[in-house]
Amino acid sequence: MLADNSMILGQRLGEWCGHGPILEQDIALTNIALDIIGEARNYYAYLAEIEGKKEDDYPMLRKERAFRNVLLVETPNGNWGDTMMRQFMFDCWHYFHLEAMTKSNDERLASIAKKSIKEASYHLSFSSEWVIRLGNGTPESHEKMRNAVEHLLPYFEEFFMAADFEVYSQQKGISPDLHMVKNKAMAKFSDVLDEATLAYPQNVFAKKGGKSGIHSEHLGFILTEMQYLQRAYPGVTW
Amino acid sequence: MKDWPLYEVFIRSKNGLNHKHVGSLHAADPQMAIQNARDVYTRRNEGVSIWVVEANHITSSNPDDAEALYDPAMDKIYRHPTFYELPDALKHM
Numbered sequence: 149m150l151a152d153n154s155m156i157l158g159q160r161l162g163e164w165c166g167h168g169p170i171l172e173q174d175i176a177l178t179n180i181a182l183d184i185i186g187e188a189r190n191y192y193a194y195l196a197e198i199e200g201k202k203e204d205d206y207p208m209l210r211k212e213r214a215f216r217n218v219l220l221v222e223t224p225n226g227n228w229g230d231t232m233m234r235q236f237m238f239d240c241w242h243y244f245h246l247e248a249m250t251k252s253n254d255e256r257l258a259s260i261a262k263k264s265i266k267e268a269s270y271h272l273s274f275s276s277e278w279v280i281r282l283g284n285g286t287p288e289s290h291e292k293m294r295n296a297v298e299h300l301l302p303y304f305e306e307f308f309m310a311a312d313f314e315v316y317s318q319q320k321g322i323s324p325d326l327h328m329v330k331n332k333a334m335a336k337f338s339d340v341l342d343e344a345t346l347a348y349p350q351n352v353f354a355k356k357g358g359k360s361g362i363h364s365e366h367l368g369f370i371l372t373e374m375q376y377l378q379r380a381y382p383g384v385t386w
Numbered sequence: 387m388k389d390w391p392l393y394e395v396f397i398r399s400k401n402g403l404n405h406k407h408v409g410s411l412h413a414a415d416p417q418m419a420i421q422n423a424r425d426v427y428t429r430r431n432e433g434v435s436i437w438v439v440e441a442n443h444i445t446s447s448n449p450d451d452a453e454a455l456y457d458p459a460m461d462k463i464y465r466h467p468t469f470y471e472l473p474d475a476l477k478h479m
Contacts (some may be wrong), residue, residue: 176425179425
């Protein structure tokens with residue numbers, strides 16, 4: 149799940165390449181994409197060692213129902229504000245989850261977390277700054293951000309709804325108590341929303357299913373692009 | 387984004403060295419300029435410290451004045467500290 153979250157979001161961010169509003173942001177987003185794809189690679193490589201497969205088998209050869217990413221990372225890029233809001237939600241979960249993972253009983257996962265948290269710390273500050281500037285910007289940007297919060301907030305909760313495998317790994321001390329992660333993430337989330345003068349919508353219906361392999365139709369399109377090369381030319385290398 | 391000011395970026399590659407000019411970029415404000423500079427100019431481990439200065443705060447000399455400003459220094463070699471002869475004992479100073 150950890151790998152799939154980063155991999156699919158990395159793929160979505162890669163779609164911005166060449167389309168950023170201004171050169172520096174194009175580079176910033178693709179840098180973030182590279183960071184999290186790198187993190188995903190670390191997890192896939194670890195899995196490959198355990199299961200005796202190849203690292204690329206996981207992102208490139210599994211079908212939709214085998215992926216365990218949350219629904220948020222599949223949502224379309226939308227406009228710059230939508231992408232920043234999605235990134236900010238991801239980063240709130242990502243940073244505090246990684247922080248807890250640095251103390252995991254699994255040494256390999258802890259060391260991946262120690263490396264990735266430096267990147268996640270920057271991502272969180274980057275997306276927070278953008279949410280604040282766009283929310284507390286012009287009436288037009290505020291309106292777009294308001295829409296972004298409303299249509300993306302239903303996807304935020306899924307991060308903190310423990311799947312069976314998360315309950316299991318928490319009992320083993322491998323992964324953290326999601327309530328604790330949620331408290332920290334929500335504190336950061338509301339602080340930034342306040343500073344961005346964005347209202348927190350009430351009565352939000354939490355969407356879920358990603359962690360059990362039930363995905364939105366978007367994932368099919370994302371995987372088609374991502375996996376095309378490996379499926380059309382099996383075993384091809386650079 | 388047409389009214390985002392231009393910032394000149396200076397990067398210090400290692401502690402102890404001076405900041406060098408590496409380029410420029412547009413940003414909405416100084417904090418964003420630092421983040422953009424970090425993303426654009428430190429991708430390949432180029433530095434440990436970033437300075438950004440709004441381009442309009444930099445005053446530069448006029449290239450047309452180059453002759454008057456710089457040529458006179460060319461033939462004043464007595465200003466260089468190269469005429470001291472060091473005793474052998476100090477050769478490794």
